[in-house]
Amino acid sequence: MKIIPTFALLIAVCAQAAYAETMALSLTPVTDWKAVYGRIEARDRLPARARIGGTLTELQVAEGDLVVAGQSMAMIIDEKLAFQLAALESQKVALAAQLANALAEVKRGEDLLRQGVTTAQRQDALRTQAEVLAGQLAALDAEMNVTRQNQAEGQVLAPAAGRVLEVPVAKGGVVMPGETVATLAVGGSFLRLSVPERLATALHEGDVIEIENGDLAAEGRLARIYPLIENGRVVADVAVKDLSDRFFDARVLVRLAVGSHQALMVPRSAILTRGGLDFVMLDGAGGPVMRSVVPGVEVLVNGVAQVEILSGLQAGDRIVTDATAQAQP
Template sequence: MAAHESSRFRKALRRAMTPLVTILVFGIAGATGLAGYAMIARQGGESDGQQAPLTPVGVMRVAPSDGYTITRRFTGQVEAATRADLGFEFGGRITELLVGEGDLVTEGSILARLDISALLPERAALEAELAALQADAELARLTLARNDSLTERGFRSVAAQDEARLRLVRLEAGMAALRARIAGVDVRLEKSVLRAPFAARIGQRLADPGQTVAGGQPVLVLFDAAPPKARVGLPAQIAARLRVGDRLQVDIGGTVQVAQLIQIRPDLDPGTRSRSVILGLPGEKAAVLGDTVALLVAQQVAEPGFWAPLGALREGARGSWSVMAVETTADGDRTLPAAVEVIHTDGARVYLRGLLPAGGRIVAEAPARVTPGQIILAQAE
């Protein structure tokens, strides 16, 4: 009986304690929340008194321009000042070829020789014939002198005297013909030696010793040792603005040098409809014959706008572009977008057209770092 009463007492005690414990838990939770809220409110009140630091941004002032200058490149080719395809005037077998490709030769240097073994006996035979005619002519002179003496004394007829005189004339004409033939052989002997017509560098060698060549057949290609020239095709309207003697910039192997305009062709190329100009290249850096060069021609374009760094552009929707302009307000320098149109670029800069006031300012680099309407710390660039 006592045990039963004790169990009933414990149950009644648990029923009485449960609401008290619940009230105590909720009370502790509420007190904790109030304390946290007060702490946050206190920290917020402290932070309201401090201003966030401004973002430093590079800003530049745009300068309006009436136009811009572009540099156009026109490709040409390096040529020798003079090129000559040399060959013998008379055919024959080459006995000597004294130069190789790439050799430098001076004017008058012997380059090659032909076989003259057939010319020497021919010349000797002609000289022998000439000597025989000279002997006959001497005899004819003596005969003519005797006939003149006999005719004066009446012992010789006039006809015999005329015959002796005409025989001497025929012999003298024969000797003149032989001398001309000997001179012809001498010319062929001289032409059997190939000489350099000017100081040059040997280009291509088209024949070898022992080879038989025809008259006029090229044996060697010579390039003038003088500084080379360049041939460039230009549009007719640009070539018309140039004058012989102008100094122009050319790009040779990545190095920009100054060349002089020495000739302007008067005709148009029927294929390209361009007009060729000839440039004398400087000798400081030897250009390789056949290499390409670029003639740099500056051209002014009349178009109002302003220059800006390439990094100042912001890409918008559907291919549109803008820059981040900077305006002065009571709160400080504030950013706002401004639509622009890209007219020209030279790689690092862009030429823009847009509704910016004269002397306006823009964010020079990385405009994506700031947002429209943001107050910034402008730093001049």
């Protein structure tokens, strides 16, 4: 196999430079990015609580399930409520019997009053007794409705639509009133950042945030910056379109714009790598010249890959924009 020396290849490349497109270099503002970790969080976390105490007889959700508002999630049964309802039913039967007897006495008294056998005072007492029994019966019905409502409140309903994050109870366990049966993530998800306070002045609402995670959108926008600094760090929220809510509290690498500097940017296609060195083809007055350069970071500018040149070039130099194509034999 015949090996072409590096200098010979460079000469061949320079010979084709006259047919390539060129551009004049100028200083371009480049955004400085700071890599930090963000965390995917729920906009709101709502607990689904037990409204009564008792035994958890049914548990219909698990971590990760999607629920809608009002969906049944669990069932709690307090056996004492059934006994109370049975006792109230018995009292209602007794009061109903007493009320029926009192109404019969009132009717009999009215007949006797017309015959002049009894007095009006006696008849008024009979009516009062019947009214008292009717009131007691109505109060008993209301108390029974309260007991039935307590039984119905044993059904734990989803307070809003969302995803179940945590279920800290188990079927068959005893829960107390107000105890959390499940925690829901509702209102979607967002990205929360915690950055050093020295970067606080560089953050502005609406700034573009780059996300370096293939599962997420390519970028987001800084939606809110919290004024309270905790432990030397600033907390901020990033709005990201179509942010996945499959995992919460997951860490995501993001890049924040914290400033800018002037740099010489060349297209990625203008850089040739030969023998471990990087070259850029210049369109000089005496002809094409290969210049050794030190490239920096690569960024996308208007959809075109651009590379920052740290040394080897200066503003005003004319370079061949597609030196890679010119190097093809």
